[in-house]
Amino acid sequence: xxxxxxxxxxxxxxxxxxxxxxxxxxxxxxxxxxxxxxxxxxxxxxxxxxxxxxxxxxxxxxxxxxxxxxxxxxxxxxxxxxxxxxxxxxxxxxxxxxxxxxxxxxxxxxxxxxxxxxxxxxxxxxxxxxxxxxxxxxxxxxxxxxxxxxxxxxxxxxxxxxxxxxxxxxxxxxxxxxxxxxxxxxxxxxxxxxxxxxxxxxxxxxxxxxxxxxxxxxxxxxxxxxxxxxxxxxxxxxxxxxxxxxxxxxxxxxxxxxxxxxxxxxxxxxxxxxxxxxxxxxxxxxxxxxxxxxxxxxxxxxxxxxxxxxxxxxxxxxxxxxxxxxxxxxxxxxxxxxxxxxxxxxxxxxx
Numbered sequence: 001x002x003x004x005x006x007x008x009x010x011x012x013x014x015x016x017x018x019x020x021x022x023x024x025x026x027x028x029x030x031x032x033x034x035x036x037x038x039x040x041x042x043x044x045x046x047x048x049x050x051x052x053x054x055x056x057x058x059x060x061x062x063x064x065x066x067x068x069x070x071x072x073x074x075x076x077x078x079x080x081x082x083x084x085x086x087x088x089x090x091x092x093x094x095x096x097x098x099x100x101x102x103x104x105x106x107x108x109x110x111x112x113x114x115x116x117x118x119x120x121x122x123x124x125x126x127x128x129x130x131x132x133x134x135x136x137x138x139x140x141x142x143x144x145x146x147x148x149x150x151x152x153x154x155x156x157x158x159x160x161x162x163x164x165x166x167x168x169x170x171x172x173x174x175x176x177x178x179x180x181x182x183x184x185x186x187x188x189x190x191x192x193x194x195x196x197x198x199x200x201x202x203x204x205x206x207x208x209x210x211x212x213x214x215x216x217x218x219x220x221x222x223x224x225x226x227x228x229x230x231x232x233x234x235x236x237x238x239x240x241x242x243x244x245x246x247x248x249x250x251x252x253x254x255x256x257x258x259x260x261x262x263x264x265x266x267x268x269x270x271x272x273x274x275x276x277x278x279x280x281x282x283x284x285x286x287x288x289x290x291x292x293x294x295x296x297x298x299x300x301x302x303x304x305x306x307x308x309x310x311x312x313x314x315x316x317x318x319x320x321x322x323x324x325x326x327x328x329x330x331x332x333x334x335x336x337x338x339x340x341x342x343x344x345x346x347x348x349x350x351x
Contacts, residue, residue: 001063001091001121007036007045008065008128013179013208014039017276019066019096019132023049025087027060044069046078050085058086065125067096067118070105079105083112091117093125097136131182131278134299140269144300145282145289146177148341149317154310155286156193166304169339174283175202177302181211181281183235183272186228187288188217197227198283212277216263216288220247237268262288265295290319293328293348301330301346304338 007022015021015037023045025033033056035048043051046068050057068078068090082090095103095118109116126133131142148166149155155165164171178184184198198213213234215222220238224246228234236247240254255267272280282292292298320327330346337343 001065001093003031003034004045004063004065005093005121005124005128007034008125010036011038012128016040016182016209017132017278019129021045021064021066023062023064025049025053025057025060025062027056032056032060041074044075044078047075047081050081053085059088061089061091062087063091063120065093065121065128067092067094067101067103068105068109069096069098069101070108071100077105077108079108082109083114087114089115089117091120093120094118094122097133099136129278130299131280135273135276135278140273140297141182141277141280142299143269143280143282143292143297144177144181144302145292145298146174146302146304147289147317148304148306150306150308150310152309152312153317154312154314155317156310156315165306165308165310166341167306167339170304170306170341170343172202173304173338173343175200177281178211179208181279182277183212183214183279184281184283185214185216185268186282187284188215188222189285189287190283191215191217191222191226191228193285195227196283197230199232211281212275214272216268218242218257218261218263220245220252237263237271239263258291260291262291265292265297269297286316286319289317293318294320294326296328296348298328298348300333301344301348303344303346305342305344307340 004022004024008020011020018040022036024031033049033053035045037045046064062082068082070077070079090109106116134142150165179200186198199210210232213228215228215236217236218239220242229250234250236250236252237255238252239257253271256264258264329349331349333347334345
């Protein structure tokens with residue numbers, strides 16, 4: 001199963017909106033076939049492993065990181081292919097949270113006389129597909145907030161305008177986070193100040209897809225010639241009363257305002273869920289980042305810390321009001337050095 005998870009991870013940048021799934025077929029003589037899902041609409045991991053194993057699959061064990069599907073989508077049901085191949089046993093990490101499957105694949109295998117075991121390395125499989133599970137179990141994408149700060153917790157220079165805080169190695173690492181994400185989300189302030197592209201510019205193979213670029217612009221004040229609006233998949237969320245102006249050729253979704261005057265972030269998440277967005281990478285300024293944190297919509301914080309001081313008259317990491325009655329706290333999951341910077345990965349503690 002560990003090998004199946006390694007294979008599944010090969011689809012980290014390509015399978016969206018499908019889950020990353022790997023499969024190994026083996027018997028007492030050794031491995032007979034392997035496969036991993038590459039792209040939505042193409043064969044699933046089980047089918048590729050069965051093709052590699054051929055007739056030798058009969059009587060063997062199939063190890064797969066997610067329950068074999070039982071419905072016809074863009075490809076036929078994998079459960080039927082497993083039954084037809086004559087497998088004796090199936091071991092899967094976890095049930096598929098998709099309501100179209102949700103245990104039906106396992107039941108079909110058991111009804112065909114195949115022994116099924118569920119739960120091996122389940123946590124690892126869920127981490128690999130955190131966004132897929134979040135979309136079906138919680139009704140919203142998995143949100144990863146990326147921030148960079150100085151040693152004194154600042155995110156911009158006193159002069160304002162775009163300037164790199166983190167080093168080249170850290171910025172290259174951010175490209176990998178973008179490449180695995182379904183959508184990259186930012187705010188109008190960041191677009192006006194930094195004019196970012198928020199696309200994937202490093203080579204992760206010919207099959208990597210660009211994430212959806214999303215801007216939260218309450219009154220549609222961003223310049224139409226901003227780089228984030230260059231051709232590709234892009235989307236703008238705005239308030240109902242915002243004049244369309246020059247945005248007539250860009251998809252604009254109208255969402256309600258929140259109590260504080262900004263956009264309703266829950267409505268934004270619902271819209272992205274309907275678009276089959278699994279993972280969101282939030283790259284924005286302290287105000288929007290603070291709003292996501294205060295609304296308890298951040299599932300993971302990726303924080304780059306640069307060994308420099310910017311001074312107390314510069315922008316803070318987050319704008320979260322101390323009088324709100326609840327302030328977030330986090331737990332460290334990972335610390336790693338990238339060039340001169342440290343990258344911290346943290347998860348929020350439940351209030």
